[in-house]
Every structure is written in C-alpha cells, then in structure tokens.
Amino acid sequence: MRTLRIATRKSALALWQAEHVATRLRALHVDLAVELVPMTTRGDQVLDRPLAEIGGKGLFLKELEVAMLEQRADIAVHSFKDVPMLLEPGFRIGAVLERADAADAFISNSCTRIDELPRGARVGSSSLRRQAQLRALRPDLELRDLRGNVNTRLARLDAGDYDAIILACAGIERLGLGARVRSRLAPPQWLPAVAQGAIAIECREGDAAVLELVAGLGDAATQRCVAAERAMNLRLHGSCNVPVAGYCIETEAGFALWGLVGDAATGRLVRAEMEGAYADPTLLGESVASLLLERGADEILSRHADPAL
DSSP: EEEEEEESSSSSHHHHHHHHHHHHHHHTTTTTEEEEEEEOOOHHHHHHOOOOHHOOGGGGGGHHHHHHHHSOOOOEEEEEEGGGGGGGTTTTEEEEEOOOOOOEEESSSSSSSSSGGOOOOOEEOOHHHHHHHHHHHOOOOEEEESSSSSHHHHHHHTTTTTEEEEEHHHHHTTTEEEEEEGGEEETTOOOOOOOTTOEEEETTTHHHHHHHHHHEEEEEHHHHHHHHHHHHHHHHOOOTTTTEEEEEEEEETTTEEEEEEOTTTTOOEEEEEEOOOOSSSHHHHHHHHHHHHHIIIIHHHGGGGSOOO
C-alpha cells in the first residue's frame, strides 16, 4: 500500500482541512494510506506584527514547500486565499476543492450587525481588504490589528479586547463554530479575499503520480472562478500588503466577476464588475483589473507596492 504524506500547518483549521483532503483521498483511492505531517510556519510564530511586515502570506507556505523538496511530504494543503499569486519554481497547484461559503463573518458578543456598533467600537482585523471596507461603511469605528488562529481571535474577542471581529465564514463553519456568526458579510456588496473559501492542494511540479492521485478531488467550477479572481489579483500585483478583493461566479452568460481595490486609511473603494462568456476565465480577471486601474485603483496600489506576490 502506498503512503501519501500531507504537509500542513498545526492550527486547528489547517489540520481540519488537511484531514478533509486525506479523507477524500482515502475514499477515492482505497489502496492509499494517507498521513499528516504537521509543522509550524514562521507566519504562525510571529503574531505581533502584520504579515506585510514580516514577508507576507508566503510565510505560511515556505516550511511546507521545503518538506516537499526534502521528500518529507508529498503534497501540502492550503487555504487558497493564503497562497501567493506566483508559486516558487518547482511547485504547482494540483487541485482546488469545491468552494465553501466565500463570505466574511461579523462576530460580536453585543451586536448582530456592523450598523449596530456604537461610535468608536473596536473592531479587530489585520486584513487591509476588510479594514478598507469597514472604513467605507463606518468611518467612526476604531480598527485594530488582530492576528492568530481562529480560536485565538475568538478568545481575544471574549476577553473584551474587541467589540467585534471579522473572520471568514468558511473557517468558522469548518471548525463547527457557526453559531458564533452574528451576520454574513456577503458578496457582491462586501467582497472577500481572492479565492476565499477554497482549499488548494500544492504538489511538486512534474510529480505525475501524485498529480494523478489528487486530480480527482478538483472541482472544475471552483477552479475556473478562482482562476479569474487570481488573474485579476496578479494583474493588480495584489498581496497581503494590498487591499484587493474579488469574487467570481458562473452565470448563464458565462462568468461574473466583482473586483475591488480599497484604501484602509481613508475608506475609498474602487469597484468594477464584468460579466460575459470567456473560454479562458483569466481573461475576465485581467479585464476587470484593467477596468479597476482605469477607475483610479492605481493611485491606491502605488502606495502599497509590493513586488513579492
């Protein structure tokens, strides 16, 4: 019996996602043994500074990729929203699983919606994308950085450090904590991170046997939609330094993609939307990015320039 080893971060959510992939693989290949290889990344260790200051979301991947290069693991499982637009040479995405709820979640012990928060309420999120949209909706709120895993963030809310926090619905629901969600911040009015809610399987480039094993887990519709979102983000040079949001769905006409670039300091939002038939959804992503730039997104992006995607 062949054994496939999955590199994963040690957080409860990362372990849930890796075990979910393992369960799916075992069901798909009955003669396959699957093991998890949990590890701590630098992105998990440094929690007192924004990700942008310590190297970006790629810090969540590096140790896992090293494990694959050193043959200690065969694949790595990621929240696709945490995967840089350009992978390191020698790696590729082997499959993208069906997307869960892409919306953000408003979580509070005192209010059910953002508009119920009192003036000056403390809202926790280190995401510039979320901060920009919060600033546009409620410029009177006090926005505070908040990093750490889901349980850590909830604990800080419960300790009274914040009046509300914003998290991804998918992560909350995967951990069985859906009851904590007071309201959904849903697209297209509120836009999520690119590829939010999707799980990606990273493989070594050219590892045909492993790529064949994981291919059956891919969801074609999700893969097409996140391809459009990531193409938009790449064209905009989006990273954790840059407040870019995007959401794509399939429609009767083909695809619809909503994009946003925001300024977390001022709450200025530049939006664009396009719908149509595209044989290659990445062309839609590039078109929406171009429209955002025409509408002034470049003014915001120039202040957040980051060559590390």
